[in-house]
Ligand SMILES: Cc1cc2nc3c(=O)[nH]c(=O)nc-3n(C[C@H](O)[C@H](O)[C@H](O)COP(=O)(O)OP(=O)(O)OC[C@H]3O[C@@H](n4cnc5c(N)ncnc54)[C@H](O)[C@@H]3O)c2cc1C
């Protein structure tokens with residue numbers, strides 16, 4: 099059988115690409131190396147932040163549609179995928195990064211509340227706002243139920259006639275008008291191919307002669323115990339947060355209210371150490387956990403500053419932390435979605451839509467120049 103499209107990788111981006119293809123009546127095969135569901139890539143775990151708070155208008159515009167598409171999936175699958183919590187953004191008040199996000203939120207009319215220092219603790223109890231920091235709340239942000247969302251996208255894909263073959267690792271790709279994809283247990287052909295292989299994208303793309311400057315990081319996903327149960331809970335309306343430029347570390351720290359593990363709040367560092375995706379769990383680098391402990395002691399006094407649970411996940415980062423959404427430079431029927439740089443989950447429905455559009459030969463709904471492969475020319479590292 100010849101498929102209209104094969105999608106490699108059933109993480110959130112590949113699953114949503116397959117979902118849109120099947121809804122457009124394209125005969126689609128979704129290939130996944132591990133037996134589903136699995137926790138060895140980037141899309142596992144119960145929760146992710148969804149927000150529009152971005153410095154760049156192109157992300158904000160994509161998120162405006164993404165919220166609608168998430169709601170559509172909720173209806174189609176009959177499951178709740180989004181919980182409204184709001185997002186507290188804290189960072190040096192006069193710093194460039196904080197000001198850029200603040201002004202882009204205001205310019206794009208994103209519902210926002212600016213909290214003055216004197217009123218901060220009345221709205222956000224149990225958090226110490228760092229001296230010199232400003233605080234803004236994006237009121238429509240919240241939590242996505244990640245595992246549930248992944249299952250829902252895959253289920254709707256199958257309802258629309260899509261085929262998933264899991265436990266099949268792609269070991270070779272032969273480009274051509276008809277692309278041949280070989281796995282460790284079969285060979286498939288399709289007119290189009292979408293590669294959404296997450297941390298394995300760099301290796302898989304090298305089979306097609308393409309080298310992308312992607313770096314894979316292992317992330318310690320830390321949960322911290324509330325001293326008084328419920329004090330940072332989703333049920334008590336505690337928001338998600340992002341702390342820009344914390345004193346303890348070079349990169350942002352972010353957190354989600356206690357929810358999936360009652361009594362434990364997820365607080366993570368937006369960076370990790372380089373890893374081979376097949377060796378992720380052999381690594382035990384916990385340097386970032388010390389920085390998190392210091393931040394928690396100082397700013398979240400209601401949490402025990404020693405993690406109660408540490409899980410693992412991976413980021414696949416590009417040099418500028420923007421995604422790669424483009425056609426293969428040598429083969430126009432191969433489309434690539436990669437390098438989601440630790441912030442791609444919330445965009446899943448829109449990323450899937452544009453990858454589907456490109457693989458159907460249509461013009462993508464968004465200007466994808468910020469995500470082009472050519473931006474790495476001359477700066478391949
Ligand atoms: C700790 C953590 C917190 C995050 N928080 C947020 C957040 O709050 N908000 C947000 O928007 N984003 C967040 N992200 C980022 C988001 O989760 C990722 O950007 C997103 O999940 C990437 O999805 P993906 O489909 O590209 O990759 P993956 O989920 O890794 O999917 C790729 C799939 O391809 C498969 N594959 C690879 N090679 C092959 C092969 N040869 N053959 C067959 N299959 C193959 C893999 O097994 C895998 O299942 C977070 C990420 C982490 C790790």
Ligand SMILES: O=C(O)[C@@H]1CCCC=N1
Nearest residue numbers: 147149340352368440441
């Ligand atoms: O994408 C997100 O919203 C989260 C929080 C900030 C850092 C990365 N992921």
